Amino acid sequence: MEWNLTITVNEQAYSLRVVQRVAYAMAATLSIHVKPNGQNIDLEIAPTLIVGGNDSRPSRDQAHELVLRSLNDFAMREQIQSETSGLRELLVNVALRGAES
Amino acid sequence: MMGSALIAKDAGYRLLPFRFLRLDDGNSNNVLLTAETGEYLFVPEMLLNTLVRRELDTHSAIYKDLLARHFIYEPGRHNPIPEMAAQYRSRKSFLLEGPALHIFVVTLRCNHTCQYCQVSRAPQSDAGHDMSAEHASHAVERVFESSSQVLTVEFQGGEPLLAFDRIQQIIEAVEARNEVEKRNIQYVVTTTLHHLSDAILDFAERYNIQFSTSLDGPAFLHNANRPTPTKDAYERTVDGINRVRARLGHDAVSALTTLTSRSLEYPEAIIDEYVAQGFSSISLRPLSPYGFAKTSARRLEYSMGDFIGFYKKAMAYLISINARGTFLSEGYCALLLTNILTPFSSGYVDLRSPLGAGIGTLVYNYDGDVYPSDESRMLLEMGEDGLKLGSVKQPMKDLLNSPVIDLLLTCGVAEALPGCSDCALVPYCGADPIEHFARQGDPIGHRAFSSFCEKNMGLLTHLFTMLRDGDEKTLRVLMSWLSRRSLGDLPSAGYRG
Numbered sequence: 001m002e003w004n005l006t007i008t009v010n011e012q013a014y015s016l017r018v019v020q021r022v023a024y025a026m027a028a029t030l031s032i033h034v035k036p037n038g039q040n041i042d043l044e045i046a047p048t049l050i051v052g053g054n055d056s057r058p059s060r061d062q063a064h065e066l067v068l069r070s071l072n073d074f075a076m077r078e079q080i081q082s083e084t085s086g087l088r089e090l091l092v093n094v095a096l097r098g099a100e101s
Numbered sequence: 102m103m104g105s106a107l108i109a110k111d112a113g114y115r116l117l118p119f120r121f122l123r124l125d126d127g128n129s130n131n132v133l134l135t136a137e138t139g140e141y142l143f144v145p146e147m148l149l150n151t152l153v154r155r156e157l158d159t160h161s162a163i164y165k166d167l168l169a170r171h172f173i174y175e176p177g178r179h180n181p182i183p184e185m186a187a188q189y190r191s192r193k194s195f196l197l198e199g200p201a202l203h204i205f206v207v208t209l210r211c212n213h214t215c216q217y218c219q220v221s222r223a224p225q226s227d228a229g230h231d232m233s234a235e236h237a238s239h240a241v242e243r244v245f246e247s248s249s250q251v252l253t254v255e256f257q258g259g260e261p262l263l264a265f266d267r268i269q270q271i272i273e274a275v276e277a278r279n280e281v282e283k284r285n286i287q288y289v290v291t292t293t294l295h296h297l298s299d300a301i302l303d304f305a306e307r308y309n310i311q312f313s314t315s316l317d318g319p320a321f322l323h324n325a326n327r328p329t330p331t332k333d334a335y336e337r338t339v340d341g342i343n344r345v346r347a348r349l350g351h352d353a354v355s356a357l358t359t360l361t362s363r364s365l366e367y368p369e370a371i372i373d374e375y376v377a378q379g380f381s382s383i384s385l386r387p388l389s390p391y392g393f394a395k396t397s398a399r400r401l402e403y404s405m406g407d408f409i410g411f412y413k414k415a416m417a418y419l420i421s422i423n424a425r426g427t428f429l430s431e432g433y434c435a436l437l438l439t440n441i442l443t444p445f446s447s448g449y450v451d452l453r454s455p456l457g458a459g460i461g462t463l464v465y466n467y468d469g470d471v472y473p474s475d476e477s478r479m480l481l482e483m484g485e486d487g488l489k490l491g492s493v494k495q496p497m498k499d500l501l502n503s504p505v506i507d508l509l510l511t512c513g514v515a516e517a518l519p520g521c522s523d524c525a526l527v528p529y530c531g532a533d534p535i536e537h538f539a540r541q542g543d544p545i546g547h548r549a550f551s552s553f554c555e556k557n558m559g560l561l562t563h564l565f566t567m568l569r570d571g572d573e574k575t576l577r578v579l580m581s582w583l584s585r586r587s588l589g590d591l592p593s594a595g596y597r598g
Binding site (some may be wrong): 079083095 | 519
């Protein structure tokens, strides 16, 4: 059975960057239309139907849970990224010094 | 807000860059954390939250584990960057050298008519598909323009033994040049072994040539996969294996398995065949989206999910026969284990980031054109010549400054690709823009629809699950594959991740 679902999130809690990453990561299972809406972002969600998508189609409730979990995971990744900003680049620079020659 | 800021400020530790992945398998340690250095740890979900909020008990065992494995550091007490940089440099050491793998496609001619052929071929008697002596001489010049001290010169086809005179010319020219260069050079011929002769074996013995052949399983599978006019491909290959071993030693020949949809029904029979033929390694490879395999895909291909299901069955069987005393490792698993459990890269070109094509490999095609990988010249046979680097007459510097290399590098750093940049498995995986171009028409590709991603995610998560949950027997078998030692030669204390 087909279904549609809209989840609205506040941009203070979940940035557009986080929401876009969720839409990308879940594309095989869920088709997510990202719509900025003032201070909020709407996620219009439907199961992915195209060839190449995942065979297993989640129910509406499962999709709701999956998207919320993914939002929280990507928000946490963004927090880790923010707190470690610059360290990855520093590490690569120190490690590969001389590799360009 | 203020409270959490104070907690963060007062915490004795800071985060280092790391990634995480949930394994929805019901285990309490269901979150895999991976550090930039490739170190990893399984933790419960709650601990991930506590870690990121910087509320860990600094006296706990897990805190010490996270500190030791470079997920956190203590500012003012210890600078982790120098030791992490040393580990990172080891894992990326392939970047410090020039191309080490040089593939000579000496002919496209072949006596087989395999429908799934990944490399494309021409009829055995067809003229115009052999490398010229002039192109071969230029290619040898290119090999020595690489700064790599360790070089592999590999001969492919078609069936390269049909152009054995060209192989002789190339190896003799390399040997002559190497009198001065003093590089460490390994020769490999990828062949069906159907055209072996005493003269070829004499030459192979003189120059310590390794043979790599294809064995797809027992006779009924191999002969169905690899039709020849005489319908005896299996018998001739096995005879070739025995002749090489009798003359050059048991380890002078290795074998790869190509899996058609029919093969997926017979994991145990394929493995039993490798045991019967006395091999110590088997490589279970899915079909590639290149050459004739692409045009025959509708009949021959299967989903990556089917392959992963097959692979898991095969792995379970391999573990059981190894535990009973037969040493037979799965080649791809051994490479992944090297990437996971050692501070070094496996060196395998498909599991490199930045990509192995061009940076680590050059292919000299029979017509004198140069490609960054075997797969890119296979695309040529499908009518796509956009991945050509240039001519074998151009110096390597020009070839590596080609716009194709620029494009591949732009799309070939996994840590910077959409999807991969957030993936906890990226320290062990690679970037393959050429496969994404072949399958999706886009060298970056969409990770959610990528077979390359599905395969490596599937196999890596299976392997991590085995490392987390495996019994002593399973872990000892995996360690024996990693160390290439039989179970009986392993020290008794097993590894616990």
